[in-house]
Amino acid sequence: MNKQLQQFLTGRIWLREHTPFPREVIDAHIDSGHIHLKPGVLTKSDSNLFWQSKMNTCNRCHNTNPSLFHSFNCARCNKICTYCRHCIRMGRVSSCSELLLWDKQHARSANAHVFAWSGQLTPLQQKASEELLASVEQNQSHLIHAVCGAGKTELLFQAIFACLQAGKRVCIAAPRTDVILELFPRFQKVFPNTTIHALYGGSPDQHGFPELVLATTHQLYRFEHAFDVVFVDEADAFPYYADETLQKAVTKAAKQEAALHYVTATPTKSLKTTNQSILTRRYHGHDLPVPKFVSLWGYARQLKKGKIPLKLQTWINGKIETNTPFLIFLPTIEMLENFPGELPRVHAEHPDRKELVMQLREKKTPGLLTTTILERGVTIENVHVAVVGAEQPIFTSSALIQISGRVGRSAQYPDGDITYFHHGISREMDKAQDAIEGWNHS
Amino acid sequence: MTCLICGTLYQPSATWSRLFIYELDSSTCKRCFAKFEISKSTIDFTDFLGTPYEGAVDSVFCLYSYNEPMKEYLHQYKFLQDVALAKVFSGKLQQAFQRKEGIVVPIPMHPEKLKLRTFSQVDKLLNAAQVPFQQLLTKTTSDSQGKKTKKERLETTNLFEVISTIEAANYILFDDIYTTGATIHHAAKILKDAGAKRVDAITLIKG
Numbered sequence: 001m002n003k004q005l006q007q008f009l010t011g012r013i014w015l016r017e018h019t020p021f022p023r024e025v026i027d028a029h030i031d032s033g034h035i036h037l038k039p040g041v042l043t044k045s046d047s048n049l050f051w052q053s054k055m056n057t058c059n060r061c062h063n064t065n066p067s068l069f070h071s072f073n074c075a076r077c078n079k080i081c082t083y084c085r086h087c088i089r090m091g092r093v094s095s096c097s098e099l100l101l102w103d104k105q106h107a108r109s110a111n112a113h114v115f116a117w118s119g120q121l122t123p124l125q126q127k128a129s130e131e132l133l134a135s136v137e138q139n140q141s142h143l144i145h146a147v148c149g150a151g152k153t154e155l156l157f158q159a160i161f162a163c164l165q166a167g168k169r170v171c172i173a174a175p176r177t178d179v180i181l182e183l184f185p186r187f188q189k190v191f192p193n194t195t196i197h198a199l200y201g202g203s204p205d206q207h208g209f210p211e212l213v214l215a216t217t218h219q220l221y222r223f224e225h226a227f228d229v230v231f232v233d234e235a236d237a238f239p240y241y242a243d244e245t246l247q248k249a250v251t252k253a254a255k256q257e258a259a260l261h262y263v264t265a266t267p268t269k270s271l272k273t274t275n276q277s278i279l280t281r282r283y284h285g286h287d288l289p290v291p292k293f294v295s296l297w298g299y300a301r302q303l304k305k306g307k308i309p310l311k312l313q314t315w316i317n318g319k320i321e322t323n324t325p326f327l328i329f330l331p332t333i334e335m336l337e338n339f340p341g342e343l344p345r346v347h348a349e350h351p352d353r354k355e356l357v358m359q360l361r362e363k364k365t366p367g368l369l370t371t372t373i374l375e376r377g378v379t380i381e382n383v384h385v386a387v388v389g390a391e392q393p394i395f396t397s398s399a400l401i402q403i404s405g406r407v408g409r410s411a412q413y414p415d416g417d418i419t420y421f422h423h424g425i426s427r428e429m430d431k432a433q434d435a436i437e438g439w440n441h442s
Numbered sequence: 443m444t445c446l447i448c449g450t451l452y453q454p455s456a457t458w459s460r461l462f463i464y465e466l467d468s469s470t471c472k473r474c475f476a477k478f479e480i481s482k483s484t485i486d487f488t489d490f491l492g493t494p495y496e497g498a499v500d501s502v503f504c505l506y507s508y509n510e511p512m513k514e515y516l517h518q519y520k521f522l523q524d525v526a527l528a529k530v531f532s533g534k535l536q537q538a539f540q541r542k543e544g545i546v547v548p549i550p551m552h553p554e555k556l557k558l559r560t561f562s563q564v565d566k567l568l569n570a571a572q573v574p575f576q577q578l579l580t581k582t583t584s585d586s587q588g589k590k591t592k593k594e595r596l597e598t599t600n601l602f603e604v605i606s607t608i609e610a611a612n613y614i615l616f617d618d619i620y621t622t623g624a625t626i627h628h629a630a631k632i633l634k635d636a637g638a639k640r641v642d643a644i645t646l647i648k649g
Contacts, residue, residue, distance in 0.1 A: 067444055070526035076560045085526060092523045094560070334473075 009102035011226025040093035058084035128277035146279035148405025168228035223253035266398035286414035345369035390420035400432035477511035504648035535571035544612030608636035621649035
C-alpha cells in the first residue's frame with residue numbers, strides 16, 4: 001500500500017483523471033480493494049404513461065439542478081454522456097468519469113499537538129468559548145452568534161485544540177477564499193506542531209496528512225465522510241446560504257455522527273443547532289454604530305445621466321475634507337462601472353482588489369466604490385460607509401448588517417458614520433437597523 | 443434564461459427579427475457577450491510567400507479577437523471540456539456561414555486526442571450553429587501545434603490526409619482559432635492538391 005496515496009485520499013472523493021499519482025499506482029490500489037469507484041453522474045429515469053423524466057445527480061457536488069447538466073455525444077464512451085456544469089472548475093465530472101474513494105483503513109497522524117496562544121479572551125468571549133467546548137465534548141452542534149468585530153476566531157481555539165488532542169480530524173470551512181487566507185497563518189502560529197492544509201481555488205499542493213483543514217466550502221465538494229468536527233465560519237456569507245449544494249457539501253464532508261458548528265453574525269432560520277452562545281458586544285466593549293436612513297429619490301436615473309445626487313456628493317465631500325477613508329456600496333456592477341468621477345472601484349472580477357483596499361488603508365486614495373464583495377472580512381481603521389440603493393433586493397438584512405459591521409471596528413475609533421441612501425425604506429433595512437439597536441440595548 | 447457564462451438569469455431582448463425571422467436563441471446575457479471583441483485585424487499571407495503553401499488559401503475570415511474573456515471562454519470550453527459553451531457563438535457563426543458558399547470542412551482532431559477530450563470542439567461549434575459539414579480530412583499526427591514555433595509548424599510534413607473524393611468545387615475550412623495559419627494552410631493545400639477549386643477559411647478567433 002502506498003502511504004502517500006492513503007494520506008491523500010483518506011476522506012476525499014477525487015476524479016480519477018486528476019490524481020497527482022501515476023496511473024499504475026491507482027490501478028493497483030483499485031485491484032487490491034483499497035480504492036472503490038463511484039460513477040461521476042448518477043442518472044435515474046422515471047417514466048410512466050404521461051411523462052418521462054430523468055433526474056441527474058452529481059456524485060461530487062450533489063447538484064441536482066437540471067439546468068446545470070448538459071448531455072452530449074461522448075467520444076470516450078461512445079454514448080450520450082451527461083456532465084455537471086456546477087463543479088466543472090474542479091475538473092469535469094461526467095457519466096463516464098469515475099470518482100475515487102479510499103475504502104480501507106484511514107490515514108492517521110502521530111503529531112503531538114501544541115497549543116501556542118497567549119492572547120486574552122474578554123469575559124464574554126471566555127464564556128462562549130467554554131460553552132462551545134462543552135458542546136464539542138458532548139458532540140452536540142453549536143451556534144456562535146456574534147456581532148461583527150466580536151473576535152470570533154479566538155474563541156474557537158480551545159475547542160479545536162481539544163478535538164485535535166482527542167485524535168479527531170477537524171475542518172474549518174468558510175465561504176470565501178479571503179477568509180481562509182487570513183485564517184491560515186493565524187492557525188499555523190497557534191498550532192505549530194499540527195499539519196494544517198489551506199484549500200481554496202488555486203491553492204498550491206500540500207503534502208502529508210492534515211489533521212486540521214481550512215477550506216472554502218466549495219472545496220468540501222471533494223471530501224466525503226472525512227471530518228469528526230466541522231466549524232463553518234461566516235455561515236451567513238454569500239454564496240453559502242444561497243447555494244444548497246454548499247450546505248450539502250458541508251454535511252457530506254463530515255462523518256455521519258459528526259457535529260456541525262456554526263459561527264455567524266446573522267443566523268438564518270435554516271441553521272439548526274442544539275446549543276448556542278450569543279455575543280452582542282464587540283471586543284472593545286463599545287456600541288455598534290447604528291445606520292442612518294437618508295432618502296435619495298431617483299438616484300438610479302441621476303447616476304445614469306452621469307450626475308452624482310446632491311446629498312451623496314455632500315456626503316463624499318464631507319469625508320474627503322475631514323480626511324476620513326470611506327466605502328460606498330453599490331447594488332450592481334453596472335452602476336459601479338458607470339459611477340461618475342474618478343474614485344477607484346472594486347468588484348468580484350477586479351484583478352487588483354487587494355491592492356486597492358491596501359491603498360485605502362494607507363490613505364493613498366480617499367475612498368472606494370464597491371459591490372457587496374467587500375461586505376465582510378475587511379478591516380479599515382476609522383472607515384465610514386455609505387450604501388447607495390439600500391432598498392435593492394441584493395442588500396438583504398444580513399448583508400446590511402455585515403456592511404454596517406465594517407464601521408468602528410478598532411478600539412481607537414469605535415464609532416463612525418454608516419448611512420443607507422435609499423429610494424424608499426425596505427423591510428430588510430428596518431430589520432438590519434432593529435437588529436443592531438437590539439444588540440446595543442441587550 | 444440562464445447565461446451559460448456567468449450563470450445569472452437574463453431576459454433575451456425582444457426584437458422584430460426574433461419574432462418574424464428564424465433566429466438561433468442566444469445563450470448568454472448581454473453583459474457577457476459584449477465582452478467579446480470583433481476581430482479587426484487583417485490577415486496577410488506574406489509568411490507563406492515562396493513556400494509550397496503560397497496561394498493555398500483564398501481568404502480567411504476570423505470573427506473575434508483573442509482577448510481576455512475569449513481566452514477564458516476557450517479555456518472553459520476546450521480544457522475544462524464544457525461542451526455546453528459550443529452554443530455561445532451559434533448565431534454569429536450561422537450568419538458567417540450564410541455569407542459564403544461552399545462545402546464546410548472542419549479541421550479534424552487526431553482520434554486519440556478526441557478520445558481524451560471526449561468531443562471535437564470544432565465540430566460541436568458547427569453543430570450548435572446548425573451548419574452542415576463534411577468530414578473530408580483526417581489528422582496524421584497527434585502532437586499539438588500549440589507548443590511549436592512558427593518555423594517548426596511550417597516545416598512539418600502535411601498534417602492532414604484526404605479521406606474522400608474532392609470535387610472541383612468551393613470549400614470552406616473551419617477551425618476554432620487562427621494563430622500562425624499553419625494548420626489552415628496545410629489543410630487547404632491538401633484540398634487544392636486533391637482538386638478543390640477554391641478554399642476559404644473561417645475561424646472563430648484570430649489568435
